[in-house]
Amino acid sequence: MSLIDTLLIISAFSIWLVLLVNIILVFAGYIGYLRMRLAPLPSKFPFVSILVPAHNEGIVISKTIEALLAFDYPEDKYEIIVINDNSSDNSAELLKRIQEKNQNRFLKVINTNEITGGKGKSNALNIGLKESKGSVIAVYDADNTPEKPALKILVSELIADEKAGAVIGKFRTRNKNASLLTRFINIETLSFQWLSQAGRKMIFNLCTIPGTNYVIRRELIEKIGGWDLEALAEDTEVSFQVYRMKYYINFQPQAVTWEQEPQTFDVWFHQRTRWVKGNVYVILKNLKFLFIKEGRTIRFDLIYFLAIYFLLMFSLIISDATFILSISGVVHIDISGFSNLLWLFAVVLFVVSTFITITTEKGEMTFNNLMIIILMYVVYSQMWLMVAFYGLVVYIWEKITHKKIGWYKTKRYK
Structure with a gap:
C-alpha cells in the first residue's frame, strides 16, 4: 500500500470517528429534547445585572435595549448595564435617548474611551461587572432580541439547581432568509445546539456558554477573576472554569434569543476566524488538564475540541488534497473506489443527523x-x-x- 493510500485511510478513519461521535450526540440531544421540562418559578426572584458589551452597535442597539426592557421579569429586580466601549458611531446618542425615555427604569450606560476601553469584549464585561450589583449576572450581545420570558426561564433554572453555576438558553437566526449563507448558519446553529449542547449535556453533563443569552452566579465569575482579557472565546474559557469549580452549566432551549448573523462571506470569515483563534487559545491554555485529576470534568470537551480543530481539520485537508491530486493525475490511489464509498456514507450520515436536529424546531x-x-x-x-x-x-x-487583543467587530445590518 502506498503512502498516499495510507494517509487517505487514516484521514477517512478520523473523519468517520468524529462523525460517529456527532451522531451519538445528536440522538442523545434528541432524547434530551423530549425530556426537557421547565423549572418551577422561584418564590422570590434574585436581582439580576444584565451586561451588554457594545462597540459601534448603533444600527442594532436600540432594538436590543427595547427587548431587554420588555422582559417578563419583575422591573425592580433587574438592571441593564450597557458598556458602550470606545464607540465612534452614534451609539452614545441613541443610548442617551433611550435612557431619557425610560427614566423610571434602571438603565445604566458606561461610555469608555481609547484608554479605558476598546480592548475587547472581556474587558468590557469586566468594566460592567464592577458597576453591577446583581447576585446573578446575565450577558446579551448587542444584536440580540430575546423573547420576553427568556430571563425568567434562565434564572428559574439557575435557582432550582444549587449546583448549576450557569444556565444557557437557545439562540436563533433572525435574518436567516437574507442570503444562502444565513440559511447555512441557521442550520449550523440549530444543529450545534441540539448536538453539542443538548447531546453533551445528556451524556457528559457538559455545555458550553455561547457568549449571549446566559446567566451565571456572580460569586463564580468573581472567584475566577472575571473574564480572561486574552480570550477571544471568553465564553468557552468561562465554561471550563465553571466546571473546574465543580459546578454544572445547564441548557434550557425554551429561553430563546434572536440574533443577527453575517450575511456575506467576508463578514462571516472575519467572525469565524476570531472564533477559531479564541478556541485554540482556550484549548492550549487548558491542555494540561488532559493529564491531571483536576481536569476530569472538562476532559471530554478538551478531546472533542482537539478532534474538531486539529484531527478533523487536517484529515479533511489530506482528503481534499488527495482527491484533487488524483483527478489531476498527479498521484494514483489504489483504494479510490473504497474511499468514494466511505465519502458517500459520510454524506448520508451528515445529512440524516443534521436533519434530525432541525426536526426539533x-x-x-x-x-x-x-x-x-x-x-x-x-x-x-x-x-x-x-x-x-x-x-x-x-x-x-x-x-x-505579540499582537494585542482588540475588538473584532462583526458588521451589523438594518
Whole structure:
C-alpha cells in the first residue's frame, strides 16, 4: 500500500470517528429534547445585572435595549448595564435617548474611551461587572432580541439547581432568509445546539456558554477573576472554569434569543476566524488538564475540541488534497473506489443527523432545508475548513508577533 493510500485511510478513519461521535450526540440531544421540562418559578426572584458589551452597535442597539426592557421579569429586580466601549458611531446618542425615555427604569450606560476601553469584549464585561450589583449576572450581545420570558426561564433554572453555576438558553437566526449563507448558519446553529449542547449535556453533563443569552452566579465569575482579557472565546474559557469549580452549566432551549448573523462571506470569515483563534487559545491554555485529576470534568470537551480543530481539520485537508491530486493525475490511489464509498456514507450520515436536529424546531423541517443541508456538506464544510486552517495560522503568527487583543467587530445590518 502506498503512502498516499495510507494517509487517505487514516484521514477517512478520523473523519468517520468524529462523525460517529456527532451522531451519538445528536440522538442523545434528541432524547434530551423530549425530556426537557421547565423549572418551577422561584418564590422570590434574585436581582439580576444584565451586561451588554457594545462597540459601534448603533444600527442594532436600540432594538436590543427595547427587548431587554420588555422582559417578563419583575422591573425592580433587574438592571441593564450597557458598556458602550470606545464607540465612534452614534451609539452614545441613541443610548442617551433611550435612557431619557425610560427614566423610571434602571438603565445604566458606561461610555469608555481609547484608554479605558476598546480592548475587547472581556474587558468590557469586566468594566460592567464592577458597576453591577446583581447576585446573578446575565450577558446579551448587542444584536440580540430575546423573547420576553427568556430571563425568567434562565434564572428559574439557575435557582432550582444549587449546583448549576450557569444556565444557557437557545439562540436563533433572525435574518436567516437574507442570503444562502444565513440559511447555512441557521442550520449550523440549530444543529450545534441540539448536538453539542443538548447531546453533551445528556451524556457528559457538559455545555458550553455561547457568549449571549446566559446567566451565571456572580460569586463564580468573581472567584475566577472575571473574564480572561486574552480570550477571544471568553465564553468557552468561562465554561471550563465553571466546571473546574465543580459546578454544572445547564441548557434550557425554551429561553430563546434572536440574533443577527453575517450575511456575506467576508463578514462571516472575519467572525469565524476570531472564533477559531479564541478556541485554540482556550484549548492550549487548558491542555494540561488532559493529564491531571483536576481536569476530569472538562476532559471530554478538551478531546472533542482537539478532534474538531486539529484531527478533523487536517484529515479533511489530506482528503481534499488527495482527491484533487488524483483527478489531476498527479498521484494514483489504489483504494479510490473504497474511499468514494466511505465519502458517500459520510454524506448520508451528515445529512440524516443534521436533519434530525432541525426536526426539533417548528417550521424548519422542510424540503428546502434538506437541500441546504446536502449543499452544506459540499460547500459550507469547505468554507469551515478554510477558516479553521487560516485561523490556526493567524493565531500562531499573532503569538509570535505579540499582537494585542482588540475588538473584532462583526458588521451589523438594518
